[in-house]
Amino acid sequence: xxxxxxxxxxxxxxxxxxxxxxxxxxxxxxxxxxxxxxxxxxxxxxxxxxxxxxxxxxxxxxxxxxxxxxxxxxxxxxxxxxxxxxxxxxxxxxxxxxxxxxxxxxxxxxxxxxxxxxxxxxxxxxxxxxxxxxxxxxxxxxxxxxxxxxxxxxxxxxxxxxxxxxxxx
Amino acid sequence: xxxxxxxxxxxxxxxxxxxxxxxxxxxxxxxxxxxxxxxxxxxxxxxxxxxxxxxxxxxxxxxxxxxxxxxxxxxxxxxxxxxxxxxxxxxxxxxxxxxxxxxxxxxxxxxxxxxxxxxxxxxxxxxxxxxxxxxxxxxxxxxxxxxxxx
Numbered sequence: 001x002x003x004x005x006x007x008x009x010x011x012x013x014x015x016x017x018x019x020x021x022x023x024x025x026x027x028x029x030x031x032x033x034x035x036x037x038x039x040x041x042x043x044x045x046x047x048x049x050x051x052x053x054x055x056x057x058x059x060x061x062x063x064x065x066x067x068x069x070x071x072x073x074x075x076x077x078x079x080x081x082x083x084x085x086x087x088x089x090x091x092x093x094x095x096x097x098x099x100x101x102x103x104x105x106x107x108x109x110x111x112x113x114x115x116x117x118x119x120x121x122x123x124x125x126x127x128x129x130x131x132x133x134x135x136x137x138x139x140x141x142x143x144x145x146x147x148x149x150x151x152x153x154x155x156x157x158x159x160x161x162x163x164x165x166x167x168x169x
Numbered sequence: 170x171x172x173x174x175x176x177x178x179x180x181x182x183x184x185x186x187x188x189x190x191x192x193x194x195x196x197x198x199x200x201x202x203x204x205x206x207x208x209x210x211x212x213x214x215x216x217x218x219x220x221x222x223x224x225x226x227x228x229x230x231x232x233x234x235x236x237x238x239x240x241x242x243x244x245x246x247x248x249x250x251x252x253x254x255x256x257x258x259x260x261x262x263x264x265x266x267x268x269x270x271x272x273x274x275x276x277x278x279x280x281x282x283x284x285x286x287x288x289x290x291x292x293x294x295x296x297x298x299x300x301x302x303x304x305x306x307x308x309x310x311x312x313x314x315x316x317x318x319x
Contacts (some may be wrong), residue, residue: 076297123298
């Protein structure tokens with residue numbers, strides 16, 4: 001088992017709660033886009049901010065808690081598989097891109113994260129239904145990912161700028 | 170801005186050119202994905218002159234198998250329920266040459282929210298019940314696969 005200082009546990013729990021709250025709020029607002037599966041993905045703001053500030057392990061913990069709790073509270077086994085596939089691909093991709101860019105240009109990292117998230121979801125949908133027709137969703141999801149990724153990563157950037165009193169480690 | 174992060178990456182002090190190249194390459198990849206997808210969407214649209222359409226065919230899949238093919242323009246208004254082995258249900262309604270999922274047992278009901286099939290550019294999907302309704306335009310040749318050719 002990894003050891004986390006109490007302060008860090010509290011901090012990560014706060015981020016997990018924050019991202020769960022954002023997720024719940026976003027689910028409560030009716031989706032203006034007529035295509036199911038397309039949404040802003042505001043909870044990713046937190047994942048991205050934690051990834052940049054504290055690294056992969058901490059972001060993965062926050063993401064794991066958020067996905068498990070949101071599936072327990074609002075979802076089903078299906079939505080769990082769905083968001084786990086998207087979330088895992090997204091986080092790994094963001095980690096790699098963030099490393100490549102040495103933590104700079106968070107917007108690019110966020111856009112790739114969103115693209116991978118949506119790619120993971122459509123992959124699960126394709127595997128579950130095995131109907132090639134669902135791949136018609138792909139271009140819609142990719143266009144949406146670029147726009148939503150831009151938005152959430154800008155939000156993460158400004159979140160980090162505002163949270164100046166966060167412990168450095 | 171001073172980012173006071175614990176800078177593990179700062180050991181290579183000549184990363185600027187390399188970093189710039191990476192940023193440019195990644196931006197190009199994003200631009201290609203974005204414009205390619207946009208082009209695919211525009212090209213796969215049923216076309217604005219849809220009033221001269223020869224009607225639509227709906228193919229209903231469950232677990233990847235075709236369970237029903239409905240010629241929408243010729244179909245009578247009707248309603249039927251598809252059941253899964255796990256006890257999930259989707260009620261499919263055919264009305265006025267269009268098709269929708271009117272009731273579903275799943276929690277999120279995305280398939281119901283998607284509304285009428287011919288109005289939507291993408292198939293109606295109910296993932297929990299593994300149900301897909303693909304609408305194809307009879308006038309277009311293989312309209313449902315157009316988006317895959319890019």
